[in-house]
Structures are given as C-alpha cells and as structure tokens.
Amino acid sequence: GQNIDQPTEMTATEGAIVQINCTYQTSGFNGLFWYQQHAGEAPTFLSYNVLDGLEEKGRFSSFLSRSKGYSYLLLKELQMKDSASYLCALYNNNDMRFGAGTRLTVKP
C-alpha cells in the first residue's frame, strides 16, 4: 500500500510560517503533489516534487526526501484565505492517491 499520513488539523497565525508534513510508505512513485481544497470546492494544484529537494513557488514551497519517505509544504506570510485543507498525493503510473488532508486554520 501507499499509506499516506498527514496531521489532521493545524492552526497558525496570520503572517506566520507553517509547515505541513506528509509521510508515506511506498516502494516507488513518479511524483508527489500538493493540492489546496477550500470547503465545498474541488482541489486546486499547488506544487509537485519529482526529485529530492525544495521547490519554491511564491509563498508556497514543497520539499521531498525519497530516502526518508517524507515531504512537507511550507506556507509563508500566511493570509486568512489560506485557511483550507491541504492534500498530499502520490502519483505513480497514471494513478494518484491522496492523503486524508490537513485542515489549516489561520487566525488573526
């Protein structure tokens, strides 16, 4: 299996930095993706990693370590609108599996 684990909930303050972790157990995959999902809406693509290391996209960055089975999504300069669920997903051979998601609440 691909057991994908994320914390269920996190809370952070507006303007701060938050790191959302994702760990997995799988024998191999093509890439690891991060999606944002606001309540009642479909997920939107944020970032993906194929190789180990950090991928930066504006306020959002994602990191992958295949040897450690670990990824994180880093959100900087948090805004109230960043309150949402963040989904980690593994992609392999045209098949994508999602973690349960982390519900982030940003407080003033």
Place this chain on the structure above:
Amino acid sequence: GAVVSQHPSWVICKSGTSVKIECRSLDFQATTMFWYRQFPKQSLMLMATSNEGSKATYEQGVEKDKFLINHASLTLSTLTVTSAHPEDSSFYICSARDMGNNQPQHFGDGTRLSIL
C-alpha cells in the same frame, strides 16, 4: 492552463432516480479520467479510473453496476449513479491529466449530489 469542466454542480432528486454527471477536458485530450467521491470532512476517495474506448477500472468496494462510467471520447467521461439512494449523497469530483511526464491532475468543480 488545462481546464476540466464538470456538470452539473448541484443535483437534488428523489430516491430511485438515476443521475448523470459529465466531465470534460476543455483544452487537452485525456485518455484517462478519474472519478472521486468525498464525504464531509473526509479525504478524496478514488472510485474508478475511466479509460477512453475501454472499460473503466473500479476500486475495491465500488459497485460497477451502480456507478456506470462511459468514456466515449478523449474529452468526455460520464458517471451515472443508477437508482440513487440517500447514502449515495456526496460530493463527486472528476479529474484529468494532460499527457506528459509529471503533469498534475486538474479537477472539475465537483457535483454535490443530494438524494431525498
């Protein structure tokens, strides 16, 4: 960028009705599309993989006769919930991926299905 259109957004109907949901890739061709279901405060659960020109691949526990999938063209997949019952009420989302290595999946806006 790639866009996936899903229709309808909302469906409210009586128990026993069959409901068809359409998923279209608007500016790319998709040999494979995916259908997910999401219950409140839960994760996306893959129901089936829709393959253009061939039978869909269903996940374990998903009834293929209950959830009919047709992928008749490279830009359209449909999911029909047959004889829907209240327990089928959920948020159904389709996705598709443009060809090419490590292209992300793009999601439709989802269909909120409520069976009375």
